Amino acid sequence: xxxxxxxxxxxxxxxxxxxxxxxxxxxxxxxxxxxxxxxxxxxxxxxxxxxxxxxxxxxxxxxxxxxxxxxxxxxxxxxxxxxxxxxxxxxxxxxxxxxxxxxxxxxxxxxxxxxxxxxxxxxxxxxxxxxxxxxxxxxxxxxxxxxxxxxxxxxxxxxxxxxxxxxxxxxxxxxxxxxxxxxxxxxxxxxxxxxxxxxxxxxxxxxxxxx
Amino acid sequence: xxxxxxxxxxxxxxxxxxxxxxxxxxxxxxxxxxxxxxxxxxxxxxxxxxxxxxxxxxxxxxxxxxxxxxxxxxxxxxxxxxxxxxxxxxxxxxxxxxxxxxxxxxxxxxxxxxxxxxxxxxxxxxxxxxxxxxxxxxxxxxxxxxxxxxxxxxxxxxxxxxxxxxxxxxxxxxxxxxxxxxxxxxxxxxxxxxxxxxxxxxxxxxxxxxx
DNA sequence: GTCTATAGGCAGATAGAC
DNA sequence: GTCTATCTGCCTATAGAC
Numbered sequence: 001x002x003x004x005x006x007x008x009x010x011x012x013x014x015x016x017x018x019x020x021x022x023x024x025x026x027x028x029x030x031x032x033x034x035x036x037x038x039x040x041x042x043x044x045x046x047x048x049x050x051x052x053x054x055x056x057x058x059x060x061x062x063x064x065x066x067x068x069x070x071x072x073x074x075x076x077x078x079x080x081x082x083x084x085x086x087x088x089x090x091x092x093x094x095x096x097x098x099x100x101x102x103x104x105x106x107x108x109x110x111x112x113x114x115x116x117x118x119x120x121x122x123x124x125x126x127x128x129x130x131x132x133x134x135x136x137x138x139x140x141x142x143x144x145x146x147x148x149x150x151x152x153x154x155x156x157x158x159x160x161x162x163x164x165x166x167x168x169x170x171x172x173x174x175x176x177x178x179x180x181x182x183x184x185x186x187x188x189x190x191x192x193x194x195x196x197x198x199x200x201x202x203x204x205x206x207x208x209x210x211x
Numbered sequence: 212x213x214x215x216x217x218x219x220x221x222x223x224x225x226x227x228x229x230x231x232x233x234x235x236x237x238x239x240x241x242x243x244x245x246x247x248x249x250x251x252x253x254x255x256x257x258x259x260x261x262x263x264x265x266x267x268x269x270x271x272x273x274x275x276x277x278x279x280x281x282x283x284x285x286x287x288x289x290x291x292x293x294x295x296x297x298x299x300x301x302x303x304x305x306x307x308x309x310x311x312x313x314x315x316x317x318x319x320x321x322x323x324x325x326x327x328x329x330x331x332x333x334x335x336x337x338x339x340x341x342x343x344x345x346x347x348x349x350x351x352x353x354x355x356x357x358x359x360x361x362x363x364x365x366x367x368x369x370x371x372x373x374x375x376x377x378x379x380x381x382x383x384x385x386x387x388x389x390x391x392x393x394x395x396x397x398x399x400x401x402x403x404x405x406x407x408x409x410x411x412x413x414x415x416x417x418x419x420x421x422x
Numbered sequence: 423g424t425c426t427a428t429a430g431g432c433a434g435a436t437a438g439a440c
Numbered sequence: 441g442t443c444t445a446t447c448t449g450c451c452t453a454t455a456g457a458c
Contacts, residue, residue: 012441031335036433047443052435054441089412113335120331120385124242124324129386144411153413156402164379164406167386171378174331175340191367195375199410200355201300202364223423247451258425263453265423 016054018044020068023061024110032062032114033121062118065111073104086143089152095193097140098169102189105173116174134159137166165196227265229255231279234272235321243273243325244332273329276322284315297354300363306404308351309380313400316384327385345370348377376407 022044026035037058041051055061088094105112115132122128134141144158154161172188179185194203233255237246248269252262266272299305316323326343333339345352355369365372383399390396405413 008441015441029336033332034334037435038433048434049436049444050442057434094411117331120328121244123245124385124388125240127389127391129382130389130391133382133386134391147411154411155405155409155413156398157396160396160399160402161406161411163386164383164403167382168375168379171340171344171382172375174335175344175374175378177335178338178341180338180341180345185368185371187367188371191371192375194366195372195407195410197410197412198366199406199408200305200358200365200372201408202366204415219423226423248453249451259452260426260454261424268452 012054015044015046015050018046019051019054019061020065023065027110027114032058032117059118062111062114066115069104069108069111082139084142084146086146088140088143088147089197091193091197094197095189097143098192098196099189101169102173102192105170109177112170112173113177116170130163133163133166133170136170137162140165168192168196223265226255226257226261229257230262230265230272231276234276238321238325243269243328270329273322273325277326280315280319280322293350295353295357297357299351299354299358300408302404302408305408306400308354309403309407310400312380313384313403316381320388323381323384324388327381341374344374344377344381347381348373351376379403379407 019040023035023040026039026043030039035058037051038048040058040061041048055064086093086097088097119129119132141158141162144154144162148154148158169192172192176185176188198204230251234246234251237250237254241250246269248262249259251269251272252259266275297304297308299308330340330343352369352373355365355373359365359369380403383403387396387399409415
């Protein structure tokens with residue numbers, strides 16, 4: 001393989017990375033929908049035409065960002081078992097799950113923001129919103145199904161309950177991208193944990209027996 | 212006042228109403244973001260120029276639709292007292308509130324859809340998402356504040372808890388605009404009531420005393 | 423107030439030289 | 441692969457006749 005060819009590949013990869021980086025920055029600043037392809041190429045210091053050598057359009061670039069993020073998460077999670085039999089009615093375990101989800105969204109702000117906007121901007125008839133919600137909550141759903149199998153009684157269908165939890169999380173994350181009080185509320189995860197675990201009635205002393 | 216002038220006013224009102232009607236239909240079919248002003252005028256059987264005689268733009272038309280909806284609700288609710296001291300930890304009262312909210316969104320599908328898309332499409336930096344969520348949940352927030360005043364312990368700040376409940380509601384509504392299984396799930400309100408009231412642990416037997 | 427016609431401004435996407 | 445240049449289509453918004 002000739003050297004020139006290698007160098008070419010490297011430069012191509014650099015351009016691709018530059019586009020992805022620029023996109024992240026712009027998505028975070030102005031949002032996904034308000035960012036034009038020409039904005040991205042300009043910020044990356046590349047030409048408009050160069051963009052289409054790497055991505056068919058903005059949506060495909062977003063999928064690439066998503067893949068990158070998922071790759072990074074998988075790497076960090078490597079080796080950590082994630083068995084199906086977590087008990088989400090255990091406060092610590094529920095809190096862990098919510099904390100991971102929240103942290104991932106916060107640490108990947110541009111991607112989370114863009115995915116949410118893309119989900120909502122899509123023609124509602126396509127059903128993308130429900131599909132996205134469903135996919136993003138598949139882990140929670142499995143844990144809930146496990147609970148049901150063990151005889152626990154949930155407020156409703158596990159799939160729907162999981163989607164409801166996800167809807168709350170992603171929408172709050174979006175709404176809090178610009179923190180209302182200036183700084184990010186520190187106890188979001190704890191509050192949501194308690195709300196989802198015990199509801200408005202709050203943790204209450206249980207009867208001794210399981211009647 | 213001359214007759215010609217009256218007739219003119221009437222026709223203007225008809226055009227305005229036709230535009231609003233057409234917008235409702237198109238928003239419901241294709242969504243707010245994908246509907247162009249020219250689509251609305253075409254569907255209403257009017258010219259493009261006519262639109263700007265009544266609205267400065269699409270967003271202003273949406274605000275008009277919102278005002279219309281709120282007017283209709285106020286009319287229906289006229290005479291019904293809505294005191295601040297509702298107890299949302301009472302299942303029936305919480306269910307009633309969620310049911311009203313859900314029914315309003317379902318019966319005003321185009322407006323609810325459009326408002327949600329408009330909220331998300333706005334530049335995130337404006338903080339519109341949080342503001343909208345806050346406003347739409349002001350009633351719930353007041354009830355929760357009332358509970359806190361009476362000594363009840365909530366999972367967190369009433370404003371944030373109310374916003375969380377609202378986030379869940381409006382996002383699920385949006386995701387379920389195209390029902391996944393074909394028909395609309397009938398027990399959405401009941402499931403959300405139980406989830407928000409008791410959480411994942413479900414209603415449980417309480418201890419006899421309040422220790 | 424409503425119409426026709428059009429100006430004007432993007433922004434997506436491609437052609438062709440290097 | 442990357443660039444410059446451009447074409448194309450779409451949509452907002454206005455001008456001017458009726």
